Amino acid sequence: MFKTERISALKPELEAIVGTGNVRTEEAEILMYSYDAGMARARPEVVINFTAADQVAPVVKVLHRAGVPFLPRLAGTNLSGGTIPLKGGAVLNLSRLKKIRQIDTAARLALVEPGVVNLELQKALEPYGYFYAPDPASQKVCTIGGNIGENAGGPLCLKYGVTSDNVEKLELVTPEGEVKTWSYRDPGPDLMSLMVGSEGTLCIVTHAWLKILPIPRHIKTSSAAFKSMDDAMSAVTRIIGDGIVPRALEAMDAVSLDAALNGKESPFPSGTEAVLIIELDGADAVKVKREFEDVKKICEHSKCAAFRVAADEAERDLLWSARKGAYPAMARLAPDVLVEDGVVPRPRLPEALRQTREILSKYKLTAGLLFHAGDGNLHPNIVFDRRDIQEVKRVKKAGYEILKSCIGLGGTISGEHGIGVEKRVAMNWLYGRAELDFFRKIKDAFDPAGLANPDKILPVASDARAEGPPEGLAERASLSPEARTVVDELRLRARSGARTAVTGLGTRLKADKLMEGTKPLDLKSLRGRAVIDRENLTARAEAGLPLEEFRAQLKDAGLNLELPDLKGSVGGLIASKVFPGIRDVLLGLEIVTADGELLELGGRTVKNVAGYDAVKLFCGSMGAYGVIIAATFALTAGARRQHAAFEEPAGWDAFEPDEYHRRLKRALDPGNLLNPWLYREPAAGGKDL
Numbered sequence: 076m077f078k079t080e081r082i083s084a085l086k087p088e089l090e091a092i093v094g095t096g097n098v099r100t101e102e103a104e105i106l107m108y109s110y111d112a113g114m115a116r117a118r119p120e121v122v123i124n125f126t127a128a129d130q131v132a133p134v135v136k137v138l139h140r141a142g143v144p145f146l147p148r149l150a151g152t153n154l155s156g157g158t159i160p161l162k163g164g165a166v167l168n169l170s171r172l173k174k175i176r177q178i179d180t181a182a183r184l185a186l187v188e189p190g191v192v193n194l195e196l197q198k199a200l201e202p203y204g205y206f207y208a209p210d211p212a213s214q215k216v217c218t219i220g221g222n223i224g225e226n227a228g229g230p231l232c233l234k235y236g237v238t239s240d241n242v243e244k245l246e247l248v249t250p251e252g253e254v255k256t257w258s259y260r261d262p263g264p265d266l267m268s269l270m271v272g273s274e275g276t277l278c279i280v281t282h283a284w285l286k287i288l289p290i291p292r293h294i295k296t297s298s299a300a301f302k303s304m305d306d307a308m309s310a311v312t313r314i315i316g317d318g319i320v321p322r323a324l325e326a327m328d329a330v331s332l333d334a335a336l337n338g339k340e341s342p343f344p345s346g347t348e349a350v351l352i353i354e355l356d357g358a359d360a361v362k363v364k365r366e367f368e369d370v371k372k373i374c375e376h377s378k379c380a381a382f383r384v385a386a387d388e389a390e391r392d393l394l395w396s397a398r399k400g401a402y403p404a405m406a407r408l409a410p411d412v413l414v415e416d417g418v419v420p421r422p423r424l425p426e427a428l429r430q431t432r433e434i435l436s437k438y439k440l441t442a443g444l445l446f447h448a449g450d451g452n453l454h455p456n457i458v459f460d461r462r463d464i465q466e467v468k469r470v471k472k473a474g475y476e477i478l479k480s481c482i483g484l485g486g487t488i489s490g491e492h493g494i495g496v497e498k499r500v501a502m503n504w505l506y507g508r509a510e511l512d513f514f515r516k517i518k519d520a521f522d523p524a525g526l527a528n529p530d531k532i533l534p535v536a537s538d539a540r541a542e543g544p545p546e547g548l549a550e551r552a553s554l555s556p557e558a559r560t561v562v563d564e565l566r567l568r569a570r571s572g573a574r575t576a577v578t579g580l581g582t583r584l585k586a587d588k589l590m591e592g593t594k595p596l597d598l599k600s601l602r603g604r605a606v607i608d609r610e611n612l613t614a615r616a617e618a619g620l621p622l623e624e625f626r627a628q629l630k631d632a633g634l635n636l637e638l639p640d641l642k643g644s645v646g647g648l649i650a651s652k653v654f655p656g657i658r659d660v661l662l663g664l665e666i667v668t669a670d671g672e673l674l675e676l677g678g679r680t681v682k683n684v685a686g687y688d689a690v691k692l693f694c695g696s697m698g699a700y701g702v703i704i705a706a707t708f709a710l711t712a713g714a715r716r717q718h719a720a721f722e723e724p725a726g727w728d729a730f731e732p733d734e735y736h737r738r739l740k741r742a743l744d745p746g747n748l749l750n751p752w753l754y755r756e757p758a759a760g761g762k763d764l
C-alpha cells in the first residue's frame with residue numbers, strides 16, 4: 076500500500092477517536108510539521124490534533140496495529156531535530172492538551188497536561204506563592220511535555236535540579252498504546268525516570284505530577300563583570316568550592332553581551348570580556364546576605380571589574396532579559412543560529428572555552444558563548460546562513476569538534492537539548508559499543524516494532540563511526556584488581572550459564588532470600604578508598620564500600636554526601652532504593668551486565684541527557700539488571716545539613732514486576748542469571764521472567 080493510502084485507510088478510525096477535522100493531511104499542515112527549531116527536515120504523512128488526553132492511547136493502538144510510525148510533538152522548540160518525522164508517519168500534536176488540572180500546595184504537587192506552557196504554569200503557581208523550578212530560556216513557549224521529553228534544564232537547575240528531579244509521577248502511553256502510571260518511588264527499577272528525556276522514543280506522556288516549591292522569601296541578584304573569561308571562571312569555581320549553591324550562576328561572553336545590548340549603552344566597564352549573573356535565595360535573610368557578601372568578596376578577589384546588585388525587581392528583570400534574550404539577540408545577527416550544548420566537569424570550563432574559541436576561529440565562525448557556568452553546560456550560539464552550503468559545512472564540523480573537545484575533557488554531548496537526530500553520530504564518540512547496545516535493548520524492550528519516534532537518539536547505520544574506533548567509556552574505566560576479579564568471575568558465570576545471587580554487606584538481602592541453585596557473589600571486597608575530586612565536587616566509590624566509611628572519608632576531605640544516615644554498602648543502597656532520593660546525588664554507575672559486559676553510564680558532570688537515563692533505572696534494580704561495581708556521586712562542600720531521621724520503609728522489597736520491568740529483564744538478562752527469584756512468576760509454577 077502507498078503511504079498516502081495507508082493514512083486514508085485509517086482516517087475514519089482515527090477521526091472516530093479525535094473528531095472530524097483533527098486528522099490533517101493538507102499540504103500546509105504537512106509543511107508546518109516538517110521542521111522544528113533544529114536543522115533537520117522531513118515530511119509527516121498526517122498530523123493528528125488531540126483535544127483530550129484519553130484520545131492518545133486509542134490513536135497509538137491504531138497506528139501500532141497498522142505499523143505507522145508516530146512521534147509526539149509540542150512547541151517544536153527542541154534544538155536537536157527531535158520532532159522531525161524521519162520515517163514519515165504521524166505527528167501527534169498534543170499542544171491543545173494544556174489544562175492545569177490541580178495545584179496542591181499541601182502535597183507540593185501540580186498535576187498538568189503535557190501541552191501546558193512552562194511560563195503559564197509559573198504564572199498559575201505565583202498567586203499561591205509557589206514555583207516550578209525548571210526554567211528553560213524558551214519557557215515563554217516550550218511546554219511541560221517537551222521539557223519532560225528532553226529532560227530540559229535552565230538557570231535554576233543548579234540549585235533545584237533538572238526536569239527529572241522535579242517530576243513526581245507520570246501517566247503515559249506506551250508505544251503499543253497501553254496506559255501506565257509510574258513514579259520514581261515505586262518499588263523496583265525506576266521506569267519513570269527512564270521515560271524522562273527519552274524524546275518520545277519510549278512513551279508519550281499524557282499527565283505529569285510536578286514538584287512545586289514555595290517561592291523563596293529572599294532573592295538577591297547581582298552581576299559581576301570581568302576583563303578575562305579565566306577570571307570569571309575562577310570566581311565560579313571558588314563560589315561553588317566554598318559550599319555556596321546559588322539558585323543561578325550564568326555566564327555570557329562579550330559577543331553575546333553586545334548582541335543582547337543591541338546598541339544600548341553597556342552598564343559594564345569597557346573591556347568587559349565576561350559577565351556572571353549570580354542569584355542567591357533562601358528563607359533566611361541573614362544567610363542570604365552573608366552568602367551574598369561572600370560572593371562579592373570572591374568576585375573581587377578574582378579581579379572582577381564591576382560588581383552590581385539589582386536594586387529592585389526592574390533591575391533584576393533587566394539582567395535576566397539580557398541573559399534569556401541572548402539567543403534571539405544572536406539570531407538578529409544572521410539568518411540562522413546553531414546552539415551547541417556540551418557539558419564538562421565545572422573545573423574544566425576554562426579549557427573548554429579556550430578550545431571552543433580555537434575551533435570557532437579555525438572555521439572562521441562567529442558565536443556568542445552563553446553558559447550555565449555553575450554546572451559546566453556550554454551553549455555556543457553560532458550564527459550562520461543556511462543558504463551558504465560551505466558555511467553550513469563549517470558550522471557542522473565546528474559543532475562536532477566542540478562536542479569532541481567536551482568528551483575529551485571528561486564531559487558529555489548534551490546537558491539539556493537532547494540527541495534527537497542531530498547528535499546521533501556523536502553518541503558514537505561518547506559511548507563504547509557495549510553502552511550503545513544496552514540503550515538499544517532498552518528501546519527494543521519498550522518499542523519492539525520501532526514505531527515511536529524512530530531513528531532518534533541511537534546511531535543508525537549511516538552514522539558511521541567517523542574517525543576510527545572511539546575511545547569508549549568502557550575502555551576508559553579504571554578498575555581496581557578486586558573489581559577486575561568480580562568482572563572476570565561474572566564473565567565466567569555468564570559463559571557457563573551459572574545463576575548468581577548478588578550480595579553487598581548483607582544489610583538487606585538475607586540468606587533466606589537466596590534461591591536454590593544460585594551462587595552467591597559477595598561484593599564486600601569492593602571497598603577501596605573513594606576517589607574524591609575536590610574541585611569538581613564528585614566522588615567515585617566502589618559498590619562494597621560501607622556508607623559509614625564513605626562518609627568518614629568525605630568528612631576528612633571537608634565534603635559531604637547529602638543523604639540521611641543510612642546503613643549498608645554504596646551499591647546496596649542504590650540497588651535497593653530504600654531511600655528514593657538517592658537518585659538526586661547519583662551521577663554515574665559502572666555496571667557488569669549478565670553477559671559480562673562492562674558499562675560506564677552517566678559520568679562526572681551534573682547534567683547529562685545523552686542517551687537513556689539508565690543510571691536512575693538501576694536505582695531499585697535489586698541486582699537483577701546488572702551488577703553495580705562503582706558509583707559516582709555529586710557532593711557538597713562545607714558543613715552537612717541536618718537530615719530528618721530516616722526509617723527504612725517496611726516492606727521496601729515487596730516488588731511486583733510490571734510487564735515493562737519483565738520486558739527489560741528479558742532484554743538485559745535473557746537467561747535470568749542475576750538474582751533470578753525477583754523475576755519468577757509463582758503463579759506460573761516458578762516459570763522464569
Ligand SMILES: Cc1cc2nc3c(=O)[nH]c(=O)nc-3n(C[C@H](O)[C@H](O)[C@H](O)COP(=O)(O)OP(=O)(O)OC[C@H]3O[C@@H](n4cnc5c(N)ncnc54)[C@H](O)[C@@H]3O)c2cc1C
Binds near residue numbers: 492
Ligand atoms: C531560544 C531557545 C532557548 C532554549 N533554551 C533552553 C534552555 O534554557 N534549556 C533547555 O533545556 N532547553 C532549551 N531550549 C530547547 C527547548 O526549548 C527544550 O528542549 C524544550 O523542552 C522543548 O519543549 P517543546 O514543547 O518545544 O517540545 P518539542 O520540541 O515539541 O518536543 C521535544 C521532544 O519531546 C518529545 N515529546 C513531546 N511531547 C512529548 C510527550 N507528551 N511525551 C513524551 N515525549 C514528548 C518530542 O517527540 C521531542 O523529542 C531552547 C530552545 C530555544 C529555541
